[in-house]
Amino acid sequence: xxxxxxVTSGKGGVGxxxxxxxxxxxxxxxxxxxxxxxxxxxxxxxxxxxxxENRIVYDIVDAANGNCRLRQAIIKDKxxxxxxxxxxxxxKDKTAVTPEQMEELCAELKKEFEYVIVDCPAGIEQGFKNAxxxxxxxxxxxxxxxxxxxxxxxxxxxxxAAELRDPKLIINRLxxxxxxxxxxxxxxxxLEILAIDLLGVVPEDDLVxxxxxxxxxxxxxxxxxxxxxxxxxxxxxxxxEVPLMDLESEGGFLKALRRLIGLK
Amino acid sequence: MCSGSKNNAGKHEQQAKxxxxxxxxxxxxxxxxxxxxxxxxxxxxxxxxxxLGDVNPGAEIxxxxxxxxxxxxxxxxxxxAAGNVRSVVVAFKLLPTQLRIANHITRAPDGEAAxxxxxxxxxxxxxxxxxxxxxxxxxxx
Numbered sequence: 001x002x003x004x005x006x007v008t009s010g011k012g013g014v015g016x017x018x019x020x021x022x023x024x025x026x027x028x029x030x031x032x033x034x035x036x037x038x039x040x041x042x043x044x045x046x047x048x049x050x051x052x053e054n055r056i057v058y059d060i061v062d063a064a065n066g067n068c069r070l071r072q073a074i075i076k077d078k079x080x081x082x083x084x085x086x087x088x089x090x091x092k093d094k095t096a097v098t099p100e101q102m103e104e105l106c107a108e109l110k111k112e113f114e115y116v117i118v119d120c121p122a123g124i125e126q127g128f129k130n131a132x133x134x135x136x137x138x139x140x141x142x143x144x145x146x147x148x149x150x151x152x153x154x155x156x157x158x159x160x161a162a163e164l165r166d167p168k169l170i171i172n173r174l175x176x177x178x179x180x181x182x183x184x185x186x187x188x189x190x191l192e193i194l195a196i197d198l199l200g201v202v203p204e205d206d207l208v209x210x211x212x213x214x215x216x217x218x219x220x221x222x223x224x225x226x227x228x229x230x231x232x233x234x235x236x237x238x239x240x241e242v243p244l245m246d247l248e249s250e251g252g253f254l255k256a257l258r259r260l261i262g263l264k
Numbered sequence: 265m266c267s268g269s270k271n272n273a274g275k276h277e278q279q280a281k282x283x284x285x286x287x288x289x290x291x292x293x294x295x296x297x298x299x300x301x302x303x304x305x306x307x308x309x310x311x312x313x314x315x316l317g318d319v320n321p322g323a324e325i326x327x328x329x330x331x332x333x334x335x336x337x338x339x340x341x342x343x344x345a346a347g348n349v350r351s352v353v354v355a356f357k358l359l360p361t362q363l364r365i366a367n368h369i370t371r372a373p374d375g376e377a378a379x380x381x382x383x384x385x386x387x388x389x390x391x392x393x394x395x396x397x398x399x400x401x402x403x404x405x
Contacts, residue, residue: 042304044322053321054361054371056340078374090322091306 002033004106004116005237006135008159010151012122014143015172015202018212019230020119021049023139025217026234027115028083035074035084035113037105039131040121041096044088050077051215052085061089064101070108079216084113094126099133106134115237124158132159138167139199144174144185149193156196168199170233175204176247200233202226203247293329301325301339310346321361330354340364349388354398358384368393 007020017040024036038046041061047053058073063086070086077083086109089096109116120131132138138159142152152169159167171187178184187201205226211218219230225245232242293311300315303322307313312329323339325331328346330353337355342364344351349366359379362371363386370393372378385398 051374056362057369090304091324 002110002112002114002116003136004110004118004134005137005139006039006118006120006132006164007139007141008120008128008131008155009122009141009148010124010155011142011148014141014148016122016141017045017049017119018208018217019139019141019170019172019202020046020117021212021217022219022227022230023234023237024083024115024117025050025077025080026219026230027117027237028077028080029220030234030238031082032114033082033084033112034115034117035086035109037086037109037116037118038088039097039102039118039127041088041127041130042090042093043121044090046119047075047085047087049212049215049217050083050085052077052087056087059087059089060105061092061096064097064105070105079220094121094130097130099129102130102133104134124154128155128158132162132164135164138164139170140167140194140196141170141172142190142194143172144179144190146185149185149190153194156194167196169194169196170199171201173204174201174247198244199236200229201244201247202229202233300335303339308345319355319360327351333358343386352385352387354383354385356383358386358395363393365393 007016009016020036024034027034036046037060038044047056052075055075058068060073062068063070063073073086075085075087077085106116118131118135121127140152140155142148156167171190175184179186191198203225205218205224207221207224208218208226211221218224218227221227229245232245235242295309295311295313297307297313297315298317300317301307301319301323303320306324308326310328313325313327313331315325315333315335318335319325319333319337319339319341321338325339326342326345328344328348330351331341331343333355336357336359338359338361340362341353341360343353344366347366351365353363353365362369365386365388368388380397383398384395386393386395
């Protein structure tokens with residue numbers, strides 16, 4: 001029996017879909033059987049980020065309403081054996097699926113997959129309610145911005161009200177240099193407000209944009225710092241203890257040299 | 265927006281006899297879509313669809329007959345949706361996310377973006393969906 005994890009944030013554009021794609025790909029790369037569920041009906045993106053858009057025939061609405069069998073709507077990834085996608089519908093809206101149907105779908109998917117990861121739409125309305133309906137666990141994504149943290153806080157409250165206890169936090173797009181200069185909220189600032197367990201910190205990285213446009217999640221990129229951050233997150237989801245990366249040392253050779261000669 | 269023009273068939277027949285066998289060409293089930301279809305927009309019609317505009321990725325056109333796009337076709341298209349294998353898809357730029365004719369489903373090979381300067385036509389030939397340059401020598405079905 002697998003577990004259903006919902007990736008949510010409240011605010012849009014903080015990286016829910018990117019996070020979902022990377023966690024799913026990372027888990028599948030470690031030979032787990034994973035299905036990613038795009039709950040953003042009407043504004044689907046996950047298929048595009050995974051480069052699977054042109055394979056969609058049936059979608060989550062078809063599966064929920066019995067127009068097709070669930071198995072028919074699930075798309076296999078083109079690279080990783082264990083990775084699957086249940087795409088959202090693009091021509092419908094959030095009301096096309098009810099929370100009860102989502103619960104049923106998730107229960108069905110759990111039987112077959114080790115991890116069911118639900119990509120939640122932005123907002124706190126029906127789409128959010130659908131996405132969390134069948135979830136066992138929640139991951140809240142935020143960026144180091146006051147507005148994103150505010151929305152994350154609201155979401156954590158709503159998750160608690162829905163009895164989804166103990167959500168985990170991912171801080172996305174952190175710029176160590178700006179934090180150091182005091183121009184950006186630090187990890188501690190955010191943890192102080194949100195007061196939930198930290199699952200990982202992903203640094204700002206151009207490679208994320210490049211890989212997203214190519215339809216290849218950055219987690220598979222051995223050389224990238226953000227890819228490493230996602231790989232660590234994946235291991236933590238599996239229950240391993242992995243220390244946080246030292247993002248401060250990012251900045252390459254010059255900084256390393258300065259540190260060597262004691263200039264900090 | 266589905267303004268299928270239903271002419272008086274009897275009147276049309278008379279007129280057709282006067283010229284030549286126009287009734288073999290006559291098809292009352294066509295709609296004209298005079299705008300670009302954007303992501304999430306969808307048109308389903310029991311007949312042919314002509315689009316004066318583009319069909320963007322994420323948009324969808326489903327017709328029981330033919331589909332003609334006077335622009336770029338980048339979304340999902342389904343011609344002959346009720347099973348007519350003689351249906352065709354024509355577009356100035358034929359670059360669909362997915363192309364379906366009757367019960368055939370095709371997509372472009374991964375990582376390949378074949379660009380053509382001429383209008384193209386997709387149809388089923390010997391059981392496979394084939395895309396060719398469209399020219400006026402094409403004599404229909």
